[in-house]
Amino acid sequence: MWQLVKNAKIYTPEPVDDTDVLIVGGKIAALGKGLSLPSYAEGSVVDVQGAVLTPSFMDAHVHICGGGGEAGPASRTSEIQLSHLTRAGTTTVVGCLGTDSVSRSMAELLIKARALETEGLTTYIYSGGYQVPPKTLFPTLRQDLALIDKVIGAGEIAISDHRSAQPQIAELEHLCAEARVGGMLGGKAGIVHLHLGEGKHGLEPVRTILNQTEIPITQFMPTHINRTYPLLEEGVEFLTAGGHIDLTAGCDDFPRDLQVPAVLKLLYDRQVLNDRVTVTSDGNGSMPQYNEAGQLVGMGVGDVSVLWRDVRESIISYGLPLEVGLRTITANVARVLSLQRTGMIRKGYEANLAVLDEDYQVHHVWAKGKLMVRAKEALVRGTYEQPPMPPGSAVTG
Ligand SMILES: [Zn+2]
Secondary structure: OEEEEEOOEEEOOOEOOOOEEEEEOOEEEEEEOOOOOOOOOOEEEEEOOOOEEEEOEEEEEEOOOOOEOOOOHHHEOOOOOHHHHHOOOEEEEEEOOOOOOOOOOHHHHHHHHHHHHHOOOEEEEEEOOOOOOOOOOOOOHHHHHHHOOOEEEEEEEEEOOOOOOOOOHHHHHHHHHHHHHHHHHHOOOOEEEEEEOOOOOOOHHHHHHHHHOOOOHHHEEEEOOOOOHHHHHHHHHHHHOOOOEEEEOOOOOOOHHHOHHHHHHHHHHOOOOOOOEEEEOOEOOEEEEEOOOOOEEEEEEOOOOHHHHHHHHHHHOOOOOHHHHHHOOOHHHHHHOOOOOOOOOOOOOEOOEEEEOOOOOEEEEEEOOEEEEEOOEEOOOOHHHOOOOOOOOOOOO
């Protein structure tokens, strides 16, 4: 089926004069002004009446098969459901394991990624978890990257954290070499997605590896860089030296100037907010909840919708240009992870699109050309998101 989205204010993420996007076979077939469906085509036209049309969002760090577990068995979180992602505007997701690679497995992560793909999204995974050496599907990380399509890197490997495996530099170097060569063999980024804790060593292990090996700085994608002030400063240095940095949204318990909206503005003002900066939600992991006095009052589940919530906030409240904010969760993610023909509105690219309302809230969402969310309502639901059917009502024959 052909679809034509008309009268949009298009951000590719760059603002352009074109207003219409033609979708055919899940791809963007044309971009222009005054487009119409050919008479022989069966299709539909959506007139968005001047609303913003952007690439839908890419979230490179989500605990899709659940996370948590750090406060005991009862603190494990559940699997994510399709519409949690689509209603947040996210249609491409990279799944990861975290602290718990005992009750969680790579097999579970891979199967969950395949389930979300079947339900309509684009999914990838990192091989490993906090632990070093990483738990992999094949005996080596190199094999996972070379042989399993969905594996695009290693992660989230924990360093400078009390929950990490306290890896030796030599172990980390070996892991990075495996990721690099495995990535080359598989035609992937082979990115090393590093979880940075609050530990005093910060990015020092990475600097050591860069000093004593031939591994390039672009192999790394350190995340949670906005966790502390010293780490943020190290992150800016790392970025300036040619590295990638990833910020974590939804950290509502952090000081305001370490939260994504303010940090994006800070990087922008310092003229370092380039195409190597990304934002992720760390969604679906466990999220400690604190009261105003900073006391732990309970546990919640990280919501993937904080990705756009925080980037939107940097645009609305901190004056970041729309395209600059959008890049951090679209084109930059595709670039850092070497994902082809996605993350931008361009002819031949995947039709992963979102329409924002006048308040910049996610309104319509397409994944691979399929309308998943219309006027904030999920049209497509995951297998177990259907309302249960009353007994005896199942359609047979
Ligand atoms: Zn983490």
